[in-house]
Amino acid sequence: MANTPGAKKAIRKIARRTEVNTARRSRVRTYLRRFEEAVAAGDAAVAKTAFVEAQSEVMRAVTKGVIHKNTASRKVSRLAARLKKLAVA
Template sequence: MANTTSAKKAVRKIARRTAVNKSRRSRVRNFVRKVEEAIASGDKAAAETAFRAAQPELMRAATKGVLHRNTASRKVSRLAQRVKAVGA
């Protein structure tokens, strides 16, 4: 347990930040899941719409430090590839 005043404050800050990051990560997962469900259903229009909504969320997560930039870019790239393949 934290003893000093500054350590107690740090614990509070970390708890707040963790909650924010958790909600952001959850939000990203929901957007990605919607894209994957649209891909699974074979609906190209829905997949493209869901992908256009998911892409900025992934990049925002990278900007905020929830995901690494390369991880977000990789996820966007792979989702784009799968969305593109739906029509083929």
């Protein structure tokens, strides 16, 4: 248990930050899910717009410190590959 006032404040800050980061992570997952649904439906036009939105949201999460830059790049790369595969088919 925290004893000093500084430690108690740190606990409060961590709780607030955790709540915000959870919401941001959830938002990223929502955009990724929308892209997945568009790909599953086989609609290339909708998938393209969903990809642009998902890419933007993933990279925004990087600037906010929610996910690591390399992780985001890997995710976007895989999304782009799936979009390209859908466009060719």
